Structures are given as structure tokens and as C-alpha cells.
Amino acid sequence: MSDLLDLAIVIPTFNEKGNVPVLIARLDQALAGVNWEAIFVDDDSPDGTADAARDIARLDRRVRVIQRIGRRGLATACIEGMCATAAPLVAVIDGDLQHDETVLPAMLAALKDDPALDIAVGSRFVAGGGTGEWDRDRVAKSAFATRLSQRVLDVGLSDPMSGFFMVRTAVLREMAPRLAGIGFKILLDIMASAGRPLRFVELPYVFRTRSAGESKLDHVVAMEYLIALYDRRFGRVIPVRFAMFSAIGVIGVGIHMGVLTALYVVLGASFLLGQIVATAAAMTFNFFLNNALTYRDRRLRGWRQMLDGWVSFCVVCSVGAVANVGVAAFLYDFRYGAWAISALAGVLVGAVWNYALSSRFTWGRY
Ligand SMILES: Nc1nc2c(ncn2[C@@H]2O[C@H](COP(=O)(O)OP(=O)(O)O)[C@@H](O)[C@H]2O)c(=O)[nH]1
Ligand SMILES: [Mg+2]
Structure with missing residues (x-):
């Protein structure tokens, strides 16, 4: 065996302390005869995952740790880990033992045997693969997300949501500046950012049940996923932030009309008072919703x-x-009678103005 480094295994972790030694022992077994290194990318887990990995790394030089401070995000953790190795091939595997590490040698062999191949992908949905003991709810959600991504970005994979794959690092480095890195499923991001269709092979694996720690997949992750899909598909036409800002604006109009109806029609207040309260209510509502969603990354x-x-x-x-x-009013005077077009143009100008200036003055200062 030569001394050249063949393969890096990137392991994104958040609160996976108990799984760290087990995973290293399993990699050691599965990759006997391969020159590999493992890179844990830990987002400063409160349970001390990074320390657990460093304890092993002192004894075993194949193990490295990147500890990110004040950052969260599975996708960016994977990207940074993949860019931190000198190995020509890099795999990403979950730190919770749910991915089957015994598939790694087959991925390695596939990429070594066929230089034209860019990426080997673990799939739960080809013959021999499976999702293990998932409950019906999780199976349904996963199937929905898979179908949606296949519709929106057709990359031809049976399991585009898989987080288990091995890719050539040169291919990865070339596309790295284009990766979105926002809570997006990293594999989809890679397939969509390459600038050309990547040549892939799919290898089956069965998703294992988690034995220690807990899943970090929640509603925020799901929302980020939808946003990222939108961004990939339509982001260049209408930026995702503007789309969210406008959608919230439309809901604000609903609030406005609701409050106005309640005050003016139901309670008999004056129209002016109704308008003022309704405007204040809609603006306040829009402010809080935009702060929580549109600008959640710069939240006040x-x-x-x-x-x-x-x-x-x-x-x-x-x-x-x-x-x-x-x-x-100007357009209405100018093209007398075209009231609907005039009104819509006014709404559009108002929306762009609100968006541009609030992004600068409300959410751009801290
Ligand atoms: N570095 C980092 N790792 C994460 C983050 N969120 C999840 N992970 C890790 O990514 C892997 C998959 O996450 P998990 O919550 O098990 O997702 P699930 O298997 O789809 O339920 C695990 O090793 C997690 O510890 C994060 O924000 N940062
Ligand atoms: Mg998991």
C-alpha cells in the first residue's frame, strides 16, 4: 500500500458525541487497506462532540476536527469539510450511524475503476436499498420532498435527498463557489451546481435506525429546503427574498381589509379611523412576519x-x-381609463420600494 491519501470521509455533526467512537471503529473496519482520513465538522455541539472527536484524533492521526463557532448548517458544514482535504476523493456520511459505511469500498471501487464517473451516490430507492424502520409520516414526507425535487431540478437520481455519497474533490472544488449551501440537501446542490450533468452511479444502502442522539430535521430545515428549491429554479427571475416579501405583503392586504371591515362595517367607526388602524395593523403584522421569515438570517x-x-x-x-x-394616479391621467393597469403598476412600484428600502434601512443596519 502506498502512503498516498486516497479518501476523506466528511462527517457533519451536531450533538453526536456518543456516536463518534463507534463510527471511527466502523470506518476502520470497513476501510481496511485504504488510506483514509476522517474530518468531523462540528458546529460547536453543546454535548462536546468536538472534544470526543479530538480525544480520538490525538491517538489516531487519520482523524481531524473542524469546530465551527457561531455557525449552524448541515450543507455548509459538508462543503467546508470537503474543501479541507488533499485526498482526491471525498465521501460525506452522517455522524449518527444511519448510513451504511460498508458501502464505502464499493463507492471507492466504482470511482477508481471508471475515471469518467464524477460521483457515487448511496440510494435507498434502488434494488437492495431501503428506508429501514421509518414511520409512515416520515416516509410520506420524504417521498413528497423527493418527488418535488425531481420535478423542480431533474437530476435523474432515484434518491436526490440522500446525504451519503462520494465525489471527486477536483469536481467539488471547481463548483464550490456556486454551491448554495443554504440548509439545502447538499447532494442536490452538487448535482445542480456542476454546470454540466454529472456522471453518477447509484449504490443501494438501507437507512439504519438512529440509536443515540436525535434527528435535527425540523420545520425550519423543511422550509429552508423549499426556499432553496425555489431559489435554484426561479431565483434568477424573481429573487427569493422579494417573492417572500411580496407574499407576506399580500397577506398584509388581507389583514388590512379584515381590520377595516371589523371597524368600519361591523363596529361603525369612521372610515378614516378604520383606515389608520388597519394600516398600522397590516404594517406591524408584515414587520414581524418579514423579520421572522424573509430576514430570518438578519433577524432583529x-x-x-x-x-x-x-x-x-x-x-x-x-x-x-x-x-x-x-x-x-399619474398613469391613470396619462392613459385615461386604464385603471387596473395603473393600480397594479402602483402596487408594483410600492412593493419594490418597500422591499429595497426596508432591506437597507430596517434589516441592513445591525
Ligand atoms: N455540522 C452540522 N451537522 C449537522 C447539523 N444538523 C445536522 N447535522 C448532522 O447531520 C447528520 C444528519 O442529521 P440528522 O438530524 O440525523 O438528519 P436525519 O437523519 O435526516 O434525521 C447528523 O450527523 C447530524 O449530527 C448542523 O447544523 N451542523
Ligand atoms: Mg440521521
Whole structure:
């Protein structure tokens, strides 16, 4: 056996302390005869996963640890790990023992035997693969996400949501600047960012049940996944943030009409009072929703930031409303009678104004 490094195994971890020694022992067994290194990419897990990995790394030089501080994200963890090796091939495997490490030698052999192949992908949905002991709910959600991704970005994989694969590092490094890295399933990201169809082979594996620790897949991850799919498909036409901002704006109009109806029609308040309260309610609602969703990465926190943000958002939106009415009135005079087009143009100008300025002044300062 030569001394040249053949293969890196990247293991993203968050609170997987108990699984670390077991995984290393299993890799050691599965990869006998291969020159490999393991790179744990840990997001500063509170349970001390990074320390557990370092304890092993002191004894076993094949093991390395990247500990990221103040960062979270499975996709970026995988990317950084993959860029941190000198090996020509790199695999990504979950740190919770759910992926079958005994498939790694077959992936390695496939890539070594066929230089034209870019990537070997573990699949739960080819003959011999399986999802193990998943409950019906998880099977249904996974099937939905798989079908959706196949529709939106047809990369031809049977299991595009798989997080278990081996790729040539040169191919990965070439595309690295284009990877989205947002909570997106990293494999899909790789397949979609290559700039050409990657040549792949699929190898079956059975997804194992988690024995220690718990899954980090939650609603936030699911939402980020949907956002990332949108971004890949339509992001260049309408940026995802603007789309979210506008969708929330539409809900705001609903709130406005609801409050106005309640005050003016039901309670008999004056139209002006109804309009003022409805506008304030809609702007406040939009502010909080945009803060939680559209700008969740720059979210304002604490009462001081929130108050500043809310005031600047209201100011921006008030000017936006004036611009909206002004543009609509101008177009209406200019092309007499084209009221619907004039109104829509006003709404569009108002929306772009609100978006551009609030992104700068409300969510751009901290
Ligand atoms: N570095 C890092 N690893 C993560 C993060 N979220 C999940 N992981 C790891 O990614 C792997 C798969 O996550 P898991 O929650 O088991 O997903 P599931 O198997 O789809 O339920 C595990 O090794 C996790 O510890 C994260 O934010 N950062
Ligand atoms: Mg898991």
C-alpha cells in the first residue's frame, strides 16, 4: 500500500458525541487497506462532540476536527469539510450511524475503476436499498420532498435527498463557489451546481435506525429546503427574498381589509379611523412576519432593535404607499381609463420600494 491519501470521509455533526467512537471503529473496519482520513465538522455541539472527536484524533492521526463557532448548517458544514482535504476523493456520511459505511469500498471501487464517473451516490430507492424502520409520516414526507425535487431540478437520481455519497474533490472544488449551501440537501446542490450533468452511479444502502442522539430535521430545515428549491429554479427571475416579501405583503392586504371591515362595517367607526388602524395593523403584522421569515438570517432581536426596526419599516412603507398612489394616479391621467393597469403598476412600484428600502434601512443596519 502506498502512503498516498486516497479518501476523506466528511462527517457533519451536531450533538453526536456518543456516536463518534463507534463510527471511527466502523470506518476502520470497513476501510481496511485504504488510506483514509476522517474530518468531523462540528458546529460547536453543546454535548462536546468536538472534544470526543479530538480525544480520538490525538491517538489516531487519520482523524481531524473542524469546530465551527457561531455557525449552524448541515450543507455548509459538508462543503467546508470537503474543501479541507488533499485526498482526491471525498465521501460525506452522517455522524449518527444511519448510513451504511460498508458501502464505502464499493463507492471507492466504482470511482477508481471508471475515471469518467464524477460521483457515487448511496440510494435507498434502488434494488437492495431501503428506508429501514421509518414511520409512515416520515416516509410520506420524504417521498413528497423527493418527488418535488425531481420535478423542480431533474437530476435523474432515484434518491436526490440522500446525504451519503462520494465525489471527486477536483469536481467539488471547481463548483464550490456556486454551491448554495443554504440548509439545502447538499447532494442536490452538487448535482445542480456542476454546470454540466454529472456522471453518477447509484449504490443501494438501507437507512439504519438512529440509536443515540436525535434527528435535527425540523420545520425550519423543511422550509429552508423549499426556499432553496425555489431559489435554484426561479431565483434568477424573481429573487427569493422579494417573492417572500411580496407574499407576506399580500397577506398584509388581507389583514388590512379584515381590520377595516371589523371597524368600519361591523363596529361603525369612521372610515378614516378604520383606515389608520388597519394600516398600522397590516404594517406591524408584515414587520414581524418579514423579520421572522424573509430576514430570518438578519433577524432583529430584543425590544430596542425591534422598536427601531418597526419604526423604520413603518416610515419606509408610508413613503412606499405615497409612491404607489402617485404612480397609479399619474398613469391613470396619462392613459385615461386604464385603471387596473395603473393600480397594479402602483402596487408594483410600492412593493419594490418597500422591499429595497426596508432591506437597507430596517434589516441592513445591525
Ligand atoms: N455540522 C452540522 N451537522 C449537522 C447539523 N444538523 C445536522 N447535522 C448532522 O447531520 C447528520 C444528519 O442529521 P440528522 O438530524 O440525523 O438528519 P436525519 O437523519 O435526516 O434525521 C447528523 O450527523 C447530524 O449530527 C448542523 O447544523 N451542523
Ligand atoms: Mg440521521
